[in-house]
Amino acid sequence: MVDQARMAALAKEPLVVVGAPTSAFRGTWRELRDVFRQREMLGMLIRRDLKARYKDSALGFVWTLVRPLTQLMIYYFVMGKILGSAGAIDNFAIYVFTGLTAYTLFSEIVAGSTGSIVGNSGLIKKVYVPREVFPLASVGAALVNFAIQFGILLAATLVLRVFPWHEGIVYLIPSLLVILVYGAAIGLVLSALNVYLRDVQFVIDVGLMVLLWASPIVYSYSMVVDQLRVGWLLAIYTNNPLTLSVLGMQNAIWMHDPADVAYPSHLMLRLLVAFVIGLLLLIGAQRVFSRLQGNFAQEL
Amino acid sequence: MAISTPTVPSTPAPAQDRPDVIVIDDVRKRFTVRKDNTIRERIVTLGRAGRKHRQDFWALDGVTTTIRAGSTVGLIGQNGSGKSTLLKAIGGIIQPTSGTVSRRGRLAALLELGAGFHPDLSGRENVFLNASLLGLSRAETEARFDDILAFSGIGDFIDTQVKFYSSGMYVRLAFAVAVHTDPDVLLVDEVLAVGDEAFQRKCLDRIRSFQEQGKTIIIVTHSLSQVQEMCDRVVLLNKGKVLHDGDPIAAVSMFRDVLEERRSGELSADVAVGRGTVLGATVHADGKGPRDGVTPGDDLLVDMEFEHLDGVADWEAAVQINNTAGQVVYGTTTGIMGLHLEPLHGRRKLRLRIADTNFGTGKYFINVSMMDSAGRHLHDLPECDSFEVPSFGDAVGTVYAKPSIEELD
Numbered sequence: 001m002v003d004q005a006r007m008a009a010l011a012k013e014p015l016v017v018v019g020a021p022t023s024a025f026r027g028t029w030r031e032l033r034d035v036f037r038q039r040e041m042l043g044m045l046i047r048r049d050l051k052a053r054y055k056d057s058a059l060g061f062v063w064t065l066v067r068p069l070t071q072l073m074i075y076y077f078v079m080g081k082i083l084g085s086a087g088a089i090d091n092f093a094i095y096v097f098t099g100l101t102a103y104t105l106f107s108e109i110v111a112g113s114t115g116s117i118v119g120n121s122g123l124i125k126k127v128y129v130p131r132e133v134f135p136l137a138s139v140g141a142a143l144v145n146f147a148i149q150f151g152i153l154l155a156a157t158l159v160l161r162v163f164p165w166h167e168g169i170v171y172l173i174p175s176l177l178v179i180l181v182y183g184a185a186i187g188l189v190l191s192a193l194n195v196y197l198r199d200v201q202f203v204i205d206v207g208l209m210v211l212l213w214a215s216p217i218v219y220s221y222s223m224v225v226d227q228l229r230v231g232w233l234l235a236i237y238t239n240n241p242l243t244l245s246v247l248g249m250q251n252a253i254w255m256h257d258p259a260d261v262a263y264p265s266h267l268m269l270r271l272l273v274a275f276v277i278g279l280l281l282l283i284g285a286q287r288v289f290s291r292l293q294g295n296f297a298q299e300l
Numbered sequence: 301m302a303i304s305t306p307t308v309p310s311t312p313a314p315a316q317d318r319p320d321v322i323v324i325d326d327v328r329k330r331f332t333v334r335k336d337n338t339i340r341e342r343i344v345t346l347g348r349a350g351r352k353h354r355q356d357f358w359a360l361d362g363v364t365t366t367i368r369a370g371s372t373v374g375l376i377g378q379n380g381s382g383k384s385t386l387l388k389a390i391g392g393i394i395q396p397t398s399g400t401v402s403r404r405g406r407l408a409a410l411l412e413l414g415a416g417f418h419p420d421l422s423g424r425e426n427v428f429l430n431a432s433l434l435g436l437s438r439a440e441t442e443a444r445f446d447d448i449l450a451f452s453g454i455g456d457f458i459d460t461q462v463k464f465y466s467s468g469m470y471v472r473l474a475f476a477v478a479v480h481t482d483p484d485v486l487l488v489d490e491v492l493a494v495g496d497e498a499f500q501r502k503c504l505d506r507i508r509s510f511q512e513q514g515k516t517i518i519i520v521t522h523s524l525s526q527v528q529e530m531c532d533r534v535v536l537l538n539k540g541k542v543l544h545d546g547d548p549i550a551a552v553s554m555f556r557d558v559l560e561e562r563r564s565g566e567l568s569a570d571v572a573v574g575r576g577t578v579l580g581a582t583v584h585a586d587g588k589g590p591r592d593g594v595t596p597g598d599d600l601l602v603d604m605e606f607e608h609l610d611g612v613a614d615w616e617a618a619v620q621i622n623n624t625a626g627q628v629v630y631g632t633t634t635g636i637m638g639l640h641l642e643p644l645h646g647r648r649k650l651r652l653r654i655a656d657t658n659f660g661t662g663k664y665f666i667n668v669s670m671m672d673s674a675g676r677h678l679h680d681l682p683e684c685d686s687f688e689v690p691s692f693g694d695a696v697g698t699v700y701a702k703p704s705i706e707e708l709d
Binding site for chain 2: 007127298
């Protein structure tokens with residue numbers, strides 16, 4: 001029969017306004033808390049993304065590695081051997097793979113989260129969950145792939161006896177944080193925009209390709225300094241957050257002779273500034289996202 | 301509807317001391333229909349021209365209502381009246397343009413069974429994923445997993461990928477997950493229309509036990525008999541506005557009026573109906589007064605009056621008897637009786653005799669229609685009269701027959 005205890009418990013709960021956009025700061029806080037409460041579901045979505053991607057393929061997770069390894073081969077032979085970059089850069093293979101690992105993390109976050117809302121439209125139209133979990137699940141899936149790739153990178157340094165055991169390793173965490181913050185901020189905004197304009201997912205393909213070549217991944221920063229003589233252009237190039245993180249990662253993982261490598265001054269400070277700006281952008285992105293998400297269900 | 305228990309829906313005892321679970325305050329929702337969907341088209345139609353490519357309509361227009369814990373509320377209305385939009389606004393899936401929806405307690409929305417099932421994952425993995433989307437933690441799901449599996453009847457297929465399931469298995473598993481979450485408020489949207497009869501019965505039984513436990517259920521359905529059977533309150537929506545809020549029986553009959561209005565509107569648009577009217581009809585049992593109770597064995601007499609101002613050569617008269625739940629319990633036309641009526645011009649009175657009736661206890665309504673030879677309704681007069689069959693105490697249902705028991709061995 002009617003459960004009186006349930007009624008009493010229910011009466012004590014506060015009436016909560018459903019999905020109302022409150023003030024900017026409190027809104028963000030509330031949504032963060034909602035997402036945190038849903039962390040178990042987030043974990044399950046990440047697992048679903050990863051499992052579903054390679055289900056029914058014989059090699060499964062190996063395919064995650066095929067793309068970056070192929071890229072590595074191409075760049076190593078074409079850029080390193082044929083075009084002769086390897087001569088100017090020590091341990092060219094490690095150098096390229098370090099940069100690629102950082103770049104792949106960024107591009108997977110952005111590409112994955114951009115498609116995440118549209119890809120989960122069936123869910124979004126039928127069940128209410130904080131919508132941020134879908135882009136965040138893509139971030140999580142990208143992180144898992146990154147971990148595998150990073151493991152291979154470390155294994156390679158062991159094999160080549162250039163394991164990065166030095167003070168430069170402190171750059172690793174700030175670089176990763178910068179990638180995460182910018183990737184998540186851009187991913188959040190683009191995932192929401194993609195609902196309204198499907199052109200977005202094609203734009204990012206192009207954008208990510210430009211970014212690959214706009215960071216010192218397959219060539220060295222010194223070459224850019226030599227070529228780009230205009231001060232403000234170099235400043236733009238250098239302060240691109242992805243460039244900063246790639247440089248940071250190389251500083252951390254790639255063993256080299258500091259004398260023949262150029263780095264921008266105060267790299268750590270630049271990374272920290274980029275991180276703080278990125279954090280502010282992320283909060284802004286979340287606001288944009290929550291403003292746009294009200295109409296998701298009807299636009300999809 | 302497969303199931304119809306003869307008992308009256310038991311309205312739970314005093315509801316005054318129960319908390320409100322959902323408060324809807326002047327909710328309005330505007331939908332904008334755009335005809336330009338790419339950047340190119342948007343730029344071309346920027347500014348004033350763009351407004352021509354937009355069309356606004358209000359799916360919800362000032363809906364205000366409060367729902368108390370433990371009640372079962374039916375949302376009815378014709379297609380496009382805003383039922384599903386209101387349900388989605390309650391569920392938080394869409395945000396109202398203005399106004400607020402507030403609620404308390406855990407909510408589960410069954411807007412579509414198996415939403416979030418991933419075809420490439422196994423049934424087991426999908427159960428966990430779906431349950432977490434409906435707000436269950438992993439530990440809670442694990443504790444209920446055996447129950448879910450038993451309820452679904454999937455058996456060993458639980459570790460097979462969902463894409464190999466038959467559609468019935470898919471729905472059973474999804475419903476099993478949904479009913480094993482323990483919500484305070486359950487939103488149901490036409491879910492019960494899927495599945496075979498046995499499955500529908502299972503669903504309805506579950507919903508009844510939810511009602512007994514004092515859970516709040518908000519249900520959107522087109523099945524009016526389901527509404528009358530299950531709901532203790534009905535909200536009738538029409539064009540985004542609340543037309544009626546309260547007693548289910550009154551709501552259903554109002555809804556019939558709305559449908560009738562629309563139908564006759566459509567009819568006059570595409571068929572030349574002419575000016576035919578059913579002027580009136582009365583019913584009484586042979587040898588009794590107009591308001592006397594009808595008992596088994598009585599002959600029913602339906603006196604009808606028709607009029608056609610333009611004259612109609614080939615026409616039929618039709619009589620239909622409904623019970624209070626709106627179900628047709630009897631119907632006949634002069635066409636299926638094999639009669640050919642004389643051409644009608646002006647007025648005419650006809651008497652229909654229904655011999656030796658055996659209606660069960662309850663109230664019945666008479667609907668009379670005038671139709672042309674193709675079966676199109678020229679005019680309907682719904683619920684123009686009613687009669688009542690008194691209670692006999694030894695049987696229920698729409699048909700009465702004397703029951704008795706004898707020992708067989």
